[in-house]
Amino acid sequence: GESVGLHLPTLSVQEGDNSIINCAYSNSASDYFIWYKQESGKGPQFIIDIRSNMDKRQGQRVTVLLNKTVKHLSLQIAATQPGDSAVYFCAENTGGFKTIFGAGTRLFVKA
């Protein structure tokens, strides 16, 4: 069935280092991918997205890479800050309006 998964449930990085959060997806028909950040007790917030006709997209301090050959998605955060500590979800859209979320990766930033 359709699924979006993450390789690591937790990630701990030193403040100032770069973070890389990975995601594997299984539906080759998915055409739109989104990364969300969720802080404790709040709703997820949009970080960055990418459509299937692209392999890289950059935002402010964040970059999303899409490898359709191996169905892999990653989120890179440059110069990680304490405020980046949160749970990060990847999500995929299969062309309609159904969005499937992965289990999430908790990012800890050490001062």
Add this chain to the structure above:
Amino acid sequence: DGGITQSPKYLFRKEGQNVTLSCEQNLNHDAMYWYRQDPGQGLRLIYYSQIVNDFQKGDIAEGYSVSREKKESFPLTVTSAQKNPTAFYLCASRNKLPRPGELFFGEGSRLTVL
């Protein structure tokens, strides 16, 4: 400011009672969604609606019901048929055209069954 408002933020329910969670948006979005989140887990889709007076079941619709009588509103009823209703419930909306964009989420409603 435009956004999505969920209420109540916290809700306690006795077993056997139905409860309704409110979700209102003023973003003029056509599509609205309800997700359930359990501790340490991802979001699972309960129901979604692409247009007024129409909605579709998600992956875990059993024990839940929704209505979409107005574009701005998409209430979720957690019925007594839902065996494990304690969870964090998230409502979201998105643009429909020209292509589906990102989801905008509310702050969530935490339901606890006593």
